[in-house]
């Protein structure tokens with residue numbers, strides 16, 4: 001659906017040139033929730049704003065549904081933007097207008113009659129659970145409710161693509177969860193493609209299908225969220241994961257002074273909740289001790305990762321990795 005090719009963005013100010021994006025290639029598929037994560041200043045906002053050309057690339061092309069949008073005329077671009085909704089960190093609501101009028105605003109710009117505007121606004125306010133608050137003003141709503149208004153407004157013109165610029169960063173953890181559930185729900189119900197930027201791995205884990213990690217204007221790692229969580233290859237990804245409590249390296253200290261083979265086991269889906277390890281340990285007569293582990297969910301899929309030390313007969317130890325692999329567990333030998 002969306003292809004970014006060799007995107008560069010340079011900001012020049014007197015005495016200073018800043019390379020916000022330095023050669024970004026990205027493919028976002030129709031209907032997926034795609035997350036872009038990185039530290040402050042990495043280039044996330046610049047990148048997401050390329051997708052509706054709120055920022056123009058200095059070099060490179062942005063193709064959406066087969067059309068290079070950098071080549072569109074201003075009227076064509078305005079038309080294109082009606083098909084792209086955007087949600088902001090600080091909601092960006094019109095404070096002197098009611099909830100209803102905030103949602104009607106983009107519909108008025110799109111040329112709908114007042115009656116059509118109200119009809120559609122009621123539909124999207126019902127979708128986000130705020131119909132009872134239609135005549136209130138933003139200041140009378142909580143942060144989470146204001147963000148729901150922001151989402152309703154973004155959905156008003158029936159976009160194909162929703163861009164979320166740190167949509168939950170200003171919210172407490174519980175409200176964040178409810179907004180993320182709403183995004184999941186509208187992605188499923190409307191088949192909407194969602195691109196979000198965040199600096200929180202938990203946001204990525206809870207809702208995204210695929211993720212790209214950006215650092216200093218470059219995508220340093222990308223893939224399915226499961227793959228990136230289970231096998232992070234770049235130092236930035238590893239440190240973002242470890243800050244969110246997914247520690248991949250803590251086993252090293254524990255392993256000192258423990259004899260035997262060391263394995264890292266990765267479980268995806270059903271294998272996560274089956275008693276495979278205890279079966280295998282009984283069958284091969286091996287003792288297993290867990291040096292590190294995490295079990296959780298990535299979107300709807302259970303996943304887990306364990307580092308285990310294996311003790312027992314050498315021939316059985318040799319068989320273990322093969323038996324686990326056959327049972328659907330990824331097995332990496334950390335120490336033979």
Ligand SMILES: Nc1ncnc2c1ncn2[C@@H]1O[C@H](COP(=O)(O)OP(=O)(O)OP(=O)(O)O)[C@@H](O)[C@H]1O
Pocket residue numbers: 011012013018019020038039040041042043044045046047199
């Ligand atoms: N309008 C601008 N003029 C000059 N430099 C800019 C401009 N916008 C962004 N930059 C620079 O480009 C780089 C990337 O900024 P960007 O806002 O895209 O990062 P970010 O990852 O979204 O950061 P944050 O999480 O803090 O919002 C930074 O070094 C920033 O200072």
